[in-house]
Amino acid sequence: MVEDGTSLLGAALDRARRVRDAVEKLDGIDVMGREIVDQGLAFDLDPLALTFDVSGLGITGYTATEHARSAHRVNLGASDTVRISARLTHADTDERVDRLIEVVTAPVADAPSLDPAPEVDFPSAHGLELETVMLPREAFFAEIETVPVAEAVGRIAAELVSPYPPGVPVLAPGERITREALDYLRSARAAGVLLPDPADKSLATLRVVA
Incomplete structure (x- = not known):
């Protein structure tokens, strides 16, 4: 050099x-x-x-x-x-x-x-700023239940969901789950985004605080 x-x-x-x-x-x-x-x-x-x-x-x-x-x-x-x-x-x-x-x-x-691009329901910038209602550690180690993703709105996330790329979390333990975040995750997954974090990679279900 x-x-x-x-x-x-x-x-x-x-x-x-x-x-x-x-x-x-x-x-x-x-x-x-x-x-x-x-x-x-x-x-x-x-x-x-x-x-x-x-x-x-x-x-x-x-x-x-x-x-x-x-x-x-x-x-x-x-x-x-x-x-x-x-x-x-x-x-x-x-x-x-x-x-x-x-x-x-x-x-x-x-x-x-080539396959046409499916529509992705991108959230607003504000839609990615979820409310943290529990400490991440407390939510992660809390008693949890697995619910259908459609029933997760308003619940407290107990697991990480980070679409890759870029690998930045949309849901983190302790955050209150919103419809806007779920619409983005579901449509992005249908478009080919990888979801390496959640227990259910298909995102049919989510782990939430009981």
């Missing part, structure tokens, strides 16, 4: 710009850029971390990632209901960047044959 860091990272930054420039020209895919910093939504942007919004193609990021894997044998870094991401390093070559551009842009032509 002392001897060649400037040239190595400079070349990586140039390649990242080439990917951004190639994808930004396409209809249906938006490239996350410094607008998130300008809007105060982030402190800064890692130029080597590339994030693409594919919702304009009518598909989910999960579908785009699976298509990249099955049709092109390329694993992308991460995905969610609307985005896919990839990360470049100084070790990537021009050939790898060409391959990345090919894979990221492929859904533009292939989208009509």
Whole structure:
């Protein structure tokens, strides 16, 4: 890094710009850029971390990632209901960047044959700020019962529910469960979100304080 860091990272930054420039020209895919910093939504942007919004193609990021894997044998870094991401390093070559551009842009032509995106009932920002009515430890170790998810509204959560990605909890022990949070979790799961935390991965039931 002392001897060649400037040239190595400079070349990586140039390649990242080439990917951004190639994808930004396409209809249906938006490239996350410094607008998130300008809007105060982030402190800064890692130029080597590339994030693409594919919702304009009518598909989910999960579908785009699976298509990249099955049709092109390329694993992308991460995905969610609307985005896919990839990360470049100084070790990537021009050939790898060409391959990345090919894979990221492929859904533009292939989208009509891919599974359409199911609707996700995204909550408001306030809808994710649940009321904590018990200490997390007390709720976690309390006497619990398992109830159908439709009957969990208003009850106190006794387990963690963190959709992945990003892996940030929507429900935590001790919080009062709301309809808005449950609608988001159920619709997100139907869209392909992973729920690694709850005892019932299908989210048909939830563990709540008795």
